[in-house]
Amino acid sequence: MSDDTDFPGKDSETRGPRGIQSVEVGGQLLIALAHQGRPLALKDLAREAGMTPAKAHPYLVSYIKLGLVEQEAGGGRYGLGPLALQLGLISLQQYEPVRLATPRIEELALSLGHTVAIAVWGNRGPTIVRVAEAPSPVHVSMRHGTVMSLRGTASGRLFAAFLPQAQVLEALRLNEAADGEPPSLSPAFERILAETRSVGLAQSRDGVVAGVSALAAPVFDDGGRMVLSLTAIGPSGNFELQETGLPARELKRVARELSRQLGWRDGGMTAQHP
Structure with missing residues (x-):
């Protein structure tokens, strides 16, 4: 039997359009950085985003590659990157x-x-x-x-x-x-x-x-x-x-x-x- 989520029309009024959950989860890190307005250590950033440091780290690695996040050379804190600032x-x-x-x-x-x-x-x-x-x-x-x-x-x-x-x-x-x-x-x-x-x-x-x-x-x-x-x-x-x-x-x-x-x-x- 097919999963109900294969049918976008079903219960659309309550569910709304389907998205990509991993993007929404990782996006909480960007929201936390924007809300705080300053670079944060990994443990603090993960806490603000409601996840563990181990879960947050792979997202941050990808965001750094895209330029959405950058990591300080000295303290290692994470802040918004050049692409995020440009956007x-x-x-x-x-x-x-x-x-x-x-x-x-x-x-x-x-x-x-x-x-x-x-x-x-x-x-x-x-x-x-x-x-x-x-x-x-x-x-x-x-x-x-x-x-x-x-x-x-x-x-x-x-x-x-x-x-x-x-x-x-x-x-x-x-x-x-x-x-x-x-x-x-x-x-x-x-x-x-x-x-x-x-x-x-x-x-x-x-x-x-x-x-x-x-x-x-x-x-x-x-x-x-x-x-x-x-x-x-x-x-x-x-x-x-x-x-x-x-x-x-x-x-x-x-x-x-x-x-x-x-x-x-x-x-x-x-x-x-x-």
């Missing part, structure tokens, strides 16, 4: 607000004479997904996939100002937790974030890189949630940071237009920050 970046790039904003940053780069980038919130914080280079030979290079500092960059400060604080603190934990101390927002940084929310722009001068300045404006969706930043960046010597300057005015104008395209109807920049 994540492609997913971010296909995000609908990014498609809408991409032609606009080309226009901004031409009109401002500065490099303009789109950043969205990735699993480790603000991540550059699109870059329009400045037309002049003097410009600042930015790479796709770069995770921006929350404290030291305009893009990072913008997300820190408009996203829920718990989300911001979790990103700080992943990127700054060297001594085991829980991350916190200093009073000075809180003042920067409050000003950012008030003005609707974030700025940085000589923050992460000396001689480099940037401005960033938020784009919101129909629920008032910040979905991306438009960031102009250039040499500090000829970059206007003033709210009345051309970069600030143009970034805010384009950000508002994109927000309205996404259904945003608020009269002013509103934050989801508690």
Whole structure:
């Protein structure tokens, strides 16, 4: 007698489409790595995925060959590999607000004479997904996939100002937790974030890189949630940071237009920050 599973139509309403069980089992390891956001030892990773280390290891060997997982040379911990990171970046790039904003940053780069980038919130914080280079030979290079500092960059400060604080603190934990101390927002940084929310722009001068300045404006969706930043960046010597300057005015104008395209109807920049 044939096994019932040979007939996809039978009990399809309860069973759903048939899959490959080994793929689903091994996929729990990738889900665990994505959830933790950091490399894990074999025993810890196996525990998070609900399996024994002996069962997890063959899956990890195959994932390493595919580039979905990589193993640290020193400690031997397992983390997401280059293919997994590339797939994540492609997913971010296909995000609908990014498609809408991409032609606009080309226009901004031409009109401002500065490099303009789109950043969205990735699993480790603000991540550059699109870059329009400045037309002049003097410009600042930015790479796709770069995770921006929350404290030291305009893009990072913008997300820190408009996203829920718990989300911001979790990103700080992943990127700054060297001594085991829980991350916190200093009073000075809180003042920067409050000003950012008030003005609707974030700025940085000589923050992460000396001689480099940037401005960033938020784009919101129909629920008032910040979905991306438009960031102009250039040499500090000829970059206007003033709210009345051309970069600030143009970034805010384009950000508002994109927000309205996404259904945003608020009269002013509103934050989801508690």
